Amino acid sequence: MAHLDRLSGNEAVAVAMRQIDPDVMGAFPITPSTEIPQYFAQYVADGLVNTELVTVESEHSSMSVCMGAAAAGGRAISATSSAGLALMYETLYVAASCRMPIVLAVSTRALSGPININNDHSDAMGARDSGWIQIYAENNQEVYDNYVQAFPIAETENVRLPVMICQDGFITSHAVENIELLEDAEVKSFVGTYEPKHYLLNPDEPLAVGPYDVTHYYMEHKRQQAEAMRNARAAILAQAERFEALTGRKYGFFEAYKMDDAELALVLMGSTAGTAKAAVDMLRAEGRKVGLVKIRVFRPFPMEELAEALKNCRAVAVMDKSEGFSACGGPLFAETRSALYDLETRPKAINIVYGLGGRDVAVDDVRALYDRLADIAATGETGPVYSHIGVREEA
């Protein structure tokens, strides 16, 4: 039986961790994810979990602790943000290439510089090519639900990849919301017992993990990783199906909100979806055919499914909460426009960079974007493809 509670997004993640009771946590604090190891350390101190909490001197070390634990055959977790994720950069790639099903909670935050501790997606986007599965949440309920599904996805035999469970730093990590929690036994049963096929603590099978990979072998192992990421698609949907059977809450690669007859659509990730849905509801009440696609799974990227969802639109705005500095748009735009390319007739597409370093986005800002999309649809003129909103311009 589920029960209601009111929790911050960080606490929701910590509760999911407690319910899973993993073997090892590599812990190093950084704003705005600090509360996660803080809450979890209390659970350890109170004897509510059997987890070995390893406090370390840096995030490079916390991820290294996770890798050691995963190689040994344990379930390993960590949490981080921003510069902490950047300091893990090297080890993220090693965890993925060693095929370790580690779960990392990321409360996303801007990367310095200029130095800033508030929310955007530049940290997680910097890790997008590291070989980790990336799942994003709109609100506290979703980050909890995503976290519960993470280990079964990561540990799927033909996947064996680490998973990043991302939420928007401060916006959801520190906002307290009502949330429906599963019972501990339900989570434990959903996640199951981890039984790795190969692990270092098995005395019957001497094992070498992460050996040097010369030119003759490296590319084959990268090809295996690519296949595992493709396999993750089915694993993500399979776990979503199990989760829906348990909770009634439905998840997929993305949420298509009022998209059935939508002519104008936004594509975005994270908490801004809540704001954008309010704008969609207002515009729908005025009879306008607008919709929204909220990307949940960014890695693997749901290319065909997204193209299918957008194929009947006349104009699409892709909203990036990070600057890719490609000088022609952010990373979500690059993926989305690439997805649209395979359509016979495709919508006009523009990119909006927004919300950097905690810059707020209001319902009216989103309404204005739909107005701009309406102009594009009406005139057939795309105008500037790549632009920023919420930034001060000269009067």
Added chain:
Amino acid sequence: MIHAKDIHENSPWTKMTQGGEIYEPATSLLFNTGDWRTQTPVFLEKKCKQCLLCVPYCPDSAIPVKDGKRGEFDLMHCKGCGICITACPFDAIVWKEDA
């Protein structure tokens, strides 16, 4: 189960272990890493007192011991680091002249 001996430079990616994991011990015996060596030690058996001090000093286990006595270097694995030359109290190991 895919064994290390069955993985080679013509193996397709589907016939290799995930992450390059190796599921058995002592597979280094299969690989000639002695060719990294730029200098080669020579064992002078007549000077050797069989104290075996060189054996634990060797970082590559390249000095085989049988019946309490060391034998010739395992040059398939010796890297030529020369630690054994320094460790030997009896000058029973020297660098090969023309190496």
